[in-house]
Amino acid sequence: MSATFMASGSRLRNFSKRLMQVVITLLGLLILTFTIGRVMPIDPVLAIVGPDADQSTYQQVYQQLGFDKSLLTQFGIYFVNLLHGDLGNALLTGKPVIDDIIRVFPATLELATMAIIVGAGLGIPLGVLAAARRNSVYDYIVRIISLAGYSTPIFWVGMIGLLVFYAWLGWVGGAGRLELGLDGVVPRRTGLMTIDAILAGNSQVFWNAINHLVLPASLLGFHSMAYISRMTRSFMLAQLSQEFILTARVKGLTERQVIWNHAFRNILVQLLTVVALAYGSLLEGAVLIETVFSWPGFGSYLTGSLLLGDMNAVMGCVLLVGVIFVMLNLLSDMLYQFFDPRTKS
Amino acid sequence: MSISLDTPQGNQASETSLRVRRTLSRCWGFVIKMARNPLTAIGGSIILLLVIVAIFAPLIAPYNPLVQNLNNVLVAPNAQHWFGTDEFGRDIFSRLVYGARITLYIVLLVSITVGPIGLLLGVCAGYFGGKVDMVLMRVTDIFISFPSLVLALAFVAALGPGLEHVVIAITLTAWPPIARLARAETLSLRQADFISAVRLQGASPARVLWHHIVPLCLPSVIIRITMNMAGIILTAAGLGFLGLGAQPPEPEWGAMISSGRTYMMECWWVVTIPGLAILINSLAFNFLGDGLRDILDPRSE
Numbered sequence: 091m092s093a094t095f096m097a098s099g100s101r102l103r104n105f106s107k108r109l110m111q112v113v114i115t116l117l118g119l120l121i122l123t124f125t126i127g128r129v130m131p132i133d134p135v136l137a138i139v140g141p142d143a144d145q146s147t148y149q150q151v152y153q154q155l156g157f158d159k160s161l162l163t164q165f166g167i168y169f170v171n172l173l174h175g176d177l178g179n180a181l182l183t184g185k186p187v188i189d190d191i192i193r194v195f196p197a198t199l200e201l202a203t204m205a206i207i208v209g210a211g212l213g214i215p216l217g218v219l220a221a222a223r224r225n226s227v228y229d230y231i232v233r234i235i236s237l238a239g240y241s242t243p244i245f246w247v248g249m250i251g252l253l254v255f256y257a258w259l260g261w262v263g264g265a266g267r268l269e270l271g272l273d274g275v276v277p278r279r280t281g282l283m284t285i286d287a288i289l290a291g292n293s294q295v296f297w298n299a300i301n302h303l304v305l306p307a308s309l310l311g312f313h314s315m316a317y318i319s320r321m322t323r324s325f326m327l328a329q330l331s332q333e334f335i336l337t338a339r340v341k342g343l344t345e346r347q348v349i350w351n352h353a354f355r356n357i358l359v360q361l362l363t364v365v366a367l368a369y370g371s372l373l374e375g376a377v378l379i380e381t382v383f384s385w386p387g388f389g390s391y392l393t394g395s396l397l398l399g400d401m402n403a404v405m406g407c408v409l410l411v412g413v414i415f416v417m418l419n420l421l422s423d424m425l426y427q428f429f430d431p432r433t434k435s
Numbered sequence: 436m437s438i439s440l441d442t443p444q445g446n447q448a449s450e451t452s453l454r455v456r457r458t459l460s461r462c463w464g465f466v467i468k469m470a471r472n473p474l475t476a477i478g479g480s481i482i483l484l485l486v487i488v489a490i491f492a493p494l495i496a497p498y499n500p501l502v503q504n505l506n507n508v509l510v511a512p513n514a515q516h517w518f519g520t521d522e523f524g525r526d527i528f529s530r531l532v533y534g535a536r537i538t539l540y541i542v543l544l545v546s547i548t549v550g551p552i553g554l555l556l557g558v559c560a561g562y563f564g565g566k567v568d569m570v571l572m573r574v575t576d577i578f579i580s581f582p583s584l585v586l587a588l589a590f591v592a593a594l595g596p597g598l599e600h601v602v603i604a605i606t607l608t609a610w611p612p613i614a615r616l617a618r619a620e621t622l623s624l625r626q627a628d629f630i631s632a633v634r635l636q637g638a639s640p641a642r643v644l645w646h647h648i649v650p651l652c653l654p655s656v657i658i659r660i661t662m663n664m665a666g667i668i669l670t671a672a673g674l675g676f677l678g679l680g681a682q683p684p685e686p687e688w689g690a691m692i693s694s695g696r697t698y699m700m701e702c703w704w705v706v707t708i709p710g711l712a713i714l715i716n717s718l719a720f721n722f723l724g725d726g727l728r729d730i731l732d733p734r735s736e
Contacts, residue, residue, distance in 0.1 A: 111576065118573060118576070237718065243710060245673060245676050246709075247710075253703060373582055373585065377584060397677075408589045416580045419580070
């Protein structure tokens with residue numbers, strides 16, 4: 091009784107320590123984005139008032155934006171605004187950055203979710219296969235596939251995919267989320283095109299959305315498949331070398347039972363954390379693949395703002411990516427703590 | 436009877452030559468080992484080819500990579516232009532050859548900077564521990580919490596587009612994993628008996644670090660940097676593709692893809708060929724790093 095109590099106490103302490111680390115990391119993230127925003131070579135005042143403005147207007151906007159205050163005060167203002175969910179206004183749309191991000195994010199979410207389904211759905215079986223037939227031809231092929239996944243420039247594969255599957259073969263839809271004529275047919279509820287189409291009961295839009303989604307999502311998924319299959323393989327190898335596996339084999343279980351019921355079940359928790367991390371790193375690929383596919387998501391928004399020198403939008407996006415990453419890390423840690431009985435000692 | 440002083444000196448000289456010979460033979464053995472692993476051999480030879488092409492670019496390239504020829508626009512691959520010409524009539528093969536220089540420049544510069552910085556910081560943090568370690572780990576936490584491309588994007592946005600800025604941005608994003616690795620290695624070595632023995636002999640921390648810890652951290656750091664090189668190529672190409680890297684008319688591979696995008700549907704070669712160059716080279720670095728891990732790191736299975 092008391093032992094369990096003590097154990098839960100130490101877990102609580104561990105957890106609060108971890109939480110403290112996360113808070114410090116987030117604060118550091120803020121300082122980083124703030125600093126990057128300040129050293130940007132584009133004069134934000136000039137970007138607002140235009141080159142023809144006279145000195146007094148310039149000064150007025152300069153003071154409005156708070157550039158006359160000390161850096162520390164500026165950081166304080168930035169921080170307080172952020173706590174209110176205020177990331178400043180985007181130059182291009184004139185709307186608050188946070189609204190813009192909320193508007194574009196579902197498109198990326200849809201893409202990334204589809205991609206992780208592809209990535210995990212292919213990567214895990216491939217990794218198990220490679221581990222089960224270690225040093226065989228299969229293992230070698232899986233190794234090369236995963237190295238290829240690490241090595242392909244994703245924007246290029248996206249273009250080649252468009253060229254082959256859209257322009258030559260006509261199997262999938264082209265750039266964008268829907269055909270031009272279907273834009274705005276279903277009302278926006280969740281922002282996820284497929285879900286919206288189901289809610290509206292419009293099968294034509296649904297299939298069109300899937301048709302447009304399948305190519306960019308598979309290509310993104312190929313990228314995370316490389317990582318997932320590799321990790322699966324090494325986790326499986328670690329399990330397969332253990333004594334209980336030998337026992338299971340000696341008992342006369344079939345190879346399939348040994349691999350799936352004994353070894354694979356033990357790596358599920360580790361896999362969960364790997365998939366969570368892979369999901370986060372899809373954001374990186376999304377920045378490039380969205381540009382290629384004119385996918386109106388977060389990545390397109392980021393690169394578009396970047397080329398315009400829209401400081402508020404860029405820093406808002408970068409901050410968001412950092413926060414998502416930190417949170418996914420925390421989540422995967424907690425999943426591990428929660429599901430793996432070995433961490434409860 | 437006098438004892439000649441020559442003998443010890445002669446011994447010393449022969450010992451140095453012996454040591455040199457031993458090092459050389461060890462290096463040779465290493466090369467043989469690498470060549471025996473097919474993936475490493477393929478990767479290594481592609482990289483060797485890349486280096487040769489980059490060094491002798493003016494001799495290899497049949498045309499000037501920057502001179503436009505508007506009478507000869509978007510020609511499909513043929514005997515004169517092996518990989519065709521681009522939208523300004525420039526020979527794509529020549530541009531690829533010169534682009535190898537840019538790629539190699541970025542990869543080498545980043546690796547040369549990142550390796551020592553990461554090693555130094557990581558080893559110091561791991562060895563001395565305490566506050567230094569804590570601060571360093573929190574700083575790396577922040578950097579690692581970004582996907583490297585997004586962070587590099589942010590840095591390039593702050594610095595402005597350009598090749599030098601790409602190098603700086605990638606360097607800033609690439610050192611933390613190296614520092615972490617070096618720290619982890621140092622932590623596992625710090626308590627070892629031989630380190631205590633060296634310390635008891637009165638060796639200074641600098642001596643312990645430089646002579647006993649750094650050499651043992653090197654293999655894993657080198658493997659990590661080699662595998663990083665593939666990532667550096669991809670990040671640089673991605674930045675080039677987004678228009679933030681080397682500026683036109685520089686023949687950077689990522690930028691070549693980006694400028695060929697408009698003509699992609701009619702002229703497949705404009706985009707396909709530079710992309711293949713990126714793919715093959717980053718694959719080569721990954722093969723090499725993968726093979727190096729098998730050879731240098733006895734713990735990997």
